[in-house]
Amino acid sequence: MDTQHAGAAPTAPARCPMHGADFAAEPHRLYDQMRAHGPAAPVELAPGVDATLVVQHEMALRVLQNTTLFSRDSRRWSALNEGRISLDSPVLPMMAYQPNVLFTDGAVHLRLRKAVTESLAKLSISRIRRDVEPIADYLIDQFSERGRADLLNDYAKLVPLLLFNKIFGCPADIGDRLTAGMSAMFDGENAQKGLEEVAGSLLELITLKRREPGDDVTSWLIQHPAGLSDDELRYQLIVLMGAGLEPERNLIASSLLLLLSDGPSGRGSGMLVEEAIDHVLWNNPPISNYATHYPLQDVDLGGVLVDANSPIVVSFAAANSDPALKEARQAASKGAHLAFGAGPHACPAKDPAQVIALTAIERILNALPDLTLAVPQDSLMWRPGPFHRALVALPARFSPTPATRMAAAMRSLTPTKAAEPAPRPVPQQVSGGHQEQRRKGFWSSFLDVFRL
DSSP states (O other): OTTTOOOOOOTTTOOOSSHHHHHHHOOHHHHHHEEEEEEEEEEEETEEEEEEEOOOOOHHHHHHHTTTTTEOOHHHHHHHHHTTTTTTTTTHHHHHHOOTTTTTOHHHHHHHHHHHHHHTSSSOOHHHHHHHHHHHHHHHHHHHTTEEEIIIEEEEEEHHHHHHHHHTOOHHHHHHHHHHHHHHHHHSSSHHHHHHHHHHHHHHHHHHHHSOSSSSSSHHHHSTTTOOOOOOHHHHHHHHHHHHHHHHHHHHHHHHHHHHHSSSSGGGOOOOOHHHHHHHHHSSBEEEEEEEEESSEEETTEEEETTTTTTEEHHHHHHHOOOOGGGHHTOOOTOEEEEEEEEGOTTHHEEEHHHHHHHHHHHHHHHSSOOOOOOGGGGBBBOOOOOBBBSSSSSEEEEOOOOHHHHHHHHHHHHHHSSSOOOOOOOOOOEEEEEOOOOOOOOHHHHHTOOO
């Protein structure tokens, strides 16, 4: 779309690239610059992929809540751009249509969302806490004797990966392949191969759960009255895992960074873990820009004209920092921020997401009470990309402690499960955020330890 579209304000900003290091380092400076010109601005999500970014809170709500004018189905946009956008563009996996709850509208969306929300609703908060705690203990034991760790790649990244294997009912072999496939997808290397591994593993899991249902989300989706087909189940599971893993690890890591920082909001200030999580959701939401909509006709966004079927991305981060929300921000009103979206596509798992982060953070802070950053805060780097707010790494140091947490967790299990001492597994080696398997994956080793 031409940045000087007829009727646009003459002072409209140039199209802002959202895929480089400059945007990753200081996104809020650019949000402020864009907001100064109006409620939306032209951006480039990736080379050759143009969009309009909504940066005002009121306009964001209008887009998120208006299902008559704005669609989530990207197929018309894809058809218009066929052959023009590279098939290996890094944003296509987040924008290309899939028949899941994220990319559908109307009755189809309602049917899929009902199956998803009613299945997730069976996960109690107490169960989530109970599942996170041994996973956290297991991971902390992998590095506690070293006195140093990368809290992102050794911990925040792995907690949701292992937890999702648990709540989706994955046996060891399928869980290991899902973990490896999801890691490849999000780390940006071999993403297509990772997606193929995930898809194949999920089909195996669905086949297994149709034959042997359990007390898990996969079985509940299969048993739901909506009667989802295997393909529908696979696509819903992919979006549930994908939409949970990346934001969750970013929420845990960014909250830990805030608590370990030297600033006025740091650990020494007495900030509670719940306050740190809420601060991150307001100021650096893990998914900062997304909820891509496609107008069904040409639309005027407060003086910014957008062609029909062109992508409109909602900036949750910019909307949250809108000066119009000053009073809500001062009161830290959880109902005002848009970190979990709004409207019919709002995240259905915002409460579980916060409980997972809260439990994981409390567990590591209690286990390693002198945990501190190992590098100056201003030397930390953020991953480039238009959609997320994600650290590259979070190096930390602490007093080395014995790896005894798994043994304590074993004692908390029923006597029949704790009767036999479990051998300490040979862990994966984590280097630069990429996992290299040794003998067994993390999930297999975790299951061995806890005899699950």
